[in-house]
Amino acid sequence: MKVILLADVKGSGKKGDVIDVSDGYAQNFLLKKKLAAVATASGINEVEQKRTAEAYHRAETIKALKELAARLNGAKATVAIKVGENGKVFGSVTTAHVAAALSELGFEVDKKKIVLKSAIKTVGTFEAEVRLMEGVSAKVSVTVVPA
Numbered sequence: 655m656k657v658i659l660l661a662d663v664k665g666s667g668k669k670g671d672v673i674d675v676s677d678g679y680a681q682n683f684l685l686k687k688k689l690a691a692v693a694t695a696s697g698i699n700e701v702e703q704k705r706t707a708e709a710y711h712r713a714e715t716i717k718a719l720k721e722l723a724a725r726l727n728g729a730k731a732t733v734a735i736k737v738g739e740n741g742k743v744f745g746s747v748t749t750a751h752v753a754a755a756l757s758e759l760g761f762e763v764d765k766k767k768i769v770l771k772s773a774i775k776t777v778g779t780f781e782a783e784v785r786l787m788e789g790v791s792a793k794v795s796v797t798v799v800p801a
Contacts, residue, residue, distance in 0.1 A: 655680040656693035658701055663689050670701050719786045722761070726784055726792040731755035737777060737800035747774035752782055752796055774798055 655677045659667050663684070667673050672693050675684065684690035691697060733751045736744045753765040769783045777798050785791045 657684055657690035658693050658697050659684075659690050661689050670705065672698055672701060716787070716790070719790050723784070723786055723790050723792040726756075726761055726763070726794060728793065728795070729756065729759060729761065730795045730797060731759060731782075732797045732799060734799050734801040741777045741800075743775050743777065743798065745775075747780075747796070747798055749782075752794070755796070756784075756794065768794075 656672060656674050657680050659669055659671045659673065662668050666675065666684075680690065680692075685692070731752060733747050733755050735747060735751065738744060747770075749765040749768040749770060752768050752770070753763055756763050763784055763786075767785050769785055771781065771783075774780050774796070777800060779795055779797045782794045782796050783791055784794055
């Protein structure tokens with residue numbers, strides 16, 4: 655019996671898959687627990703349309719993130735922070751500081767996507783990486799100045 659999975663089923667498939675299973679397994683487990691629906695021509699067509707729409711939206715998102723990475727690459731963010739007499743920063747510059755500096759430049763980036771190689775505890779220029787998604791990242795220059 656062909657069924658369309660309505661949820662992920664371990665050992666059978668993922669949500670939206672059209673699979674062929676035994677009649678007893680389909681009737682007594684998948685359909686009874688509402689994990690699947692009987693595969694009709696219209697249901698299969700609907701699943702295919704959802705899959706193509708999802709692929710299109712994913713491609714658009716990747717395209718937008720790559721454009722953002724291209725614009726963001728090489729950007730210079732300046733962070734002003736309180737500094738002691740010998741140039742040592744009170745605390746350290748965090749990804750939240752870098753995200754705020756980038757938002758002042760017009761880039762809305764989540765602080766969780768920013769990676770610093772090491773803790774920034776002195777005044778100077780440092781490199782940070784913005785990982786927008788797997789395979790899409792940009793290098794940003796962060797300049798720490800005394801406030």
